[in-house]
Amino acid sequence: MFSEKAKKHADACRFCYMCRHLCPIELVTGKENNTPRAKGLQVSMMERGMKMDKGCAVTMYECLLCGACTADCVTGFDPLIFIREARTQAMLEELTPDFAQKVIDNLMETGNAYGAKESKVHYEGVAESGEILVWLGNAARYAVPDVAEAFFSILKKAGIAFAALKDEPASGCELGDMIGHVEDVRMQAKAAAAAIAKAGAKKLIVLDAHDAAFFLHECKDWGIEVPQVVTATAFVEELINEGKIAPKPLGKVVSYHDAARLSRDLSELEPARNIIKSFAELHEMYLNEKDNKNPENKACGSFVRARECGSSIMGQMKPELSVLLCQKRYEDLLRTDSRILIAADPQATEALRLSIPEGVEYHDLFVLLNNQI
Secondary structure (H helix, E strand, C coil), rough: CHHHHHHHHHHHHCCCCCCHCHHHHHHHHHHHEEEEEEEEHHHHHHCCCCCCHHHHHHHHHHHCHHHHHHHHCCCCCCHHHHHHHHHHHHHCCCCCCCCHHHHHHHHHHHHCCCCCCCCCCCCCCCCCCEEEECCCHHHHHHHHHHHHHHHHHHHHHCCCCCCCCCCCCCCCCCHHHHHHCCCCHHHHHHHHHHHHCCCCEEEEECHHHHHHHHHHHHHHHHHCCCCCEHHHHHHHHHHHHHHCCCCCCCEEEEEEECCCHHHHHHHCHHHHHHHCCCCCCCCCCCCHHHHCCCCHHHHHHHCCCCCCCCCHHHHHCCHHHHHHHHHHHHHHHHCCCCEEEEECCHHHHHCCCCCCCCCEEEEEHHHHHHCCC
C-alpha cells in the first residue's frame, strides 16, 4: 500500500501532540483528525490491517501540504510523504472525496484547478521565446492576473528582455499535490520541461513558489532537465541591488507574510523582505519564518512559525475553509502596529484577498512595487 519510505515516516511519529499547535487546518477547525499526528496514526493503522475508508480519505485532503509539521517535527520526519501517498491510495481505491475529485478532474482535463480554458493575463509585447523565460503558474494565469502583469511591467521598466508562454502547460506540481507523485504527474512535468526547452530558455524566473519548489526538487529527482531556476523575488531583489529599478518611498509601515513553499521548501526568507525595505518600513508579525530561524530568538521557542493562509487548491476544494485560514492570518497582522499586509506569491495573494478586514490593506508585493517605480 505505502512505500517503505512513507511507512518509515508514519511509524516514526511519536504521536506527541507537538504538531497540533502548528497545523493551520487544525487551528481553524479544532478537529483532532486534522492534525498531522492523527494522519500518521491512521497510516500506521492501515499498514497494520485497517482499511482506508471515506472518512480517512477526507482527512488526508484536509491538509495544505504547507510543511509546518515537517519544519518542527521533534523526530525529524516528514508527514507530507505519507499524506501524498495516502491520497494516491484513496484514488486507487476510488475513495477520493467529491470536493477533491472535482479539482483532480480539472487538473487532468485543463491543467489547472479552476477548469479554465484560457489565461486571463494580457501578453501584449511579451515574446514567447528567449533566454529568460518567466513561468507564471496557474494562480497568476487564472486567478490573480494583475500579479503577472505587474511582474511583466517591472521587468520592462528594468530593461529586461524576457519571454512568457501564452499556452504555459501545467508544471505537474498541483496534480502531484492531489494524487501523489505518480506517472501522470511526471508526464506533466516532462511536457512542461519540453515547452521550456522549445522556448530556448537558459534561465527560468518562476513567479509561483509552488512551481519553483517542484522544478528544483521533484524534477531534479526524476532527472527532468530544466534551465537555471530563479524565484521572482530573488530576481527582482538583484534588479534593485544593481540599480535597474529604484522604488519610491511608500512612507508606511507594512508586514510580510511568509508563503510556505517559498520559506519552507526553498528556505528563501530575505529577498522579499529586502525588496520591501527598499521602499517601506517593515514590522514583522509574531508568526513568521524569519524569527524562527534566528538563533538569538530563544525566548519564542519552536512555535514561532509562519501561519499558512491557504492555497489555490484548497480554495477550489473547500472555499469556506480557505476563508477561515485567511481570517486567521489577518488576526496575526492585527496584533502588530501595521495595517498593511504583503505577500510575494500568487497563491498567497489569491488566498489573502478572500477576506480582508475593514481598515486593513492587502498588497501583492509585485503589484505594489510596480506602483512605486
